[in-house]
Amino acid sequence: MVTDRDIIRRIRNGDINEFENLFRSSYNTLVNYARTILKDTDTSEEIIQELFYVLWRDRKKIKINSSLNGYLFRAVHNRCLHYIDHKRVVMKHEAELRVNIENPINDPAEEMNYKELHDKVARIIEKLPERAARIFCMSRFDGMKYTEIAEKLSISVKTVEANIGKALKEFRKELSV
Numbered sequence: 001m002v003t004d005r006d007i008i009r010r011i012r013n014g015d016i017n018e019f020e021n022l023f024r025s026s027y028n029t030l031v032n033y034a035r036t037i038l039k040d041t042d043t044s045e046e047i048i049q050e051l052f053y054v055l056w057r058d059r060k061k062i063k064i065n066s067s068l069n070g071y072l073f074r075a076v077h078n079r080c081l082h083y084i085d086h087k088r089v090v091m092k093h094e095a096e097l098r099v100n101i102e103n104p105i106n107d108p109a110e111e112m113n114y115k116e117l118h119d120k121v122a123r124i125i126e127k128l129p130e131r132a133a134r135i136f137c138m139s140r141f142d143g144m145k146y147t148e149i150a151e152k153l154s155i156s157v158k159t160v161e162a163n164i165g166k167a168l169k170e171f172r173k174e175l176s177v
Helices: 004-012 016-038 041-057 068-102 108-127 130-140 146-153 157-175
Strands: none
Touching (some): 041 068, 108 130, 146 157
């Protein structure tokens, strides 16, 4: 009888056949579970595929303390909740954008100030190191939490905080002039 520990050990050691067996045996069940939360088949499939991609990519450092099945279902549940939160943020920004389109800036001086500030922000972001710029944009423009960014980029929350700190320091320096 093959146990969860045996499967996890084999996958950690790079056994692609064991990984494919796990994928095939649990894919449909996990997609159906995600679909009950999201009510969207395509997104559910993307979430499961991403989960398995990350599982394989990070196989050497993943710690599974519960059953393998329990781990997979919890991971799907968390990813679905993150997706819903992200979608909520996107919808909020789209609503704000619609309001701005419906109520454009009518004062030419105000519009020029807005454009100048927008250009200055874009130049500052271009000056930042690539990772700091990406993390800053994910935080400020995509509305992602530090933990979400850390998970998505496979880095620690401390690294996210440090990069946000670098970006904000650069903004303070450039905008105070």
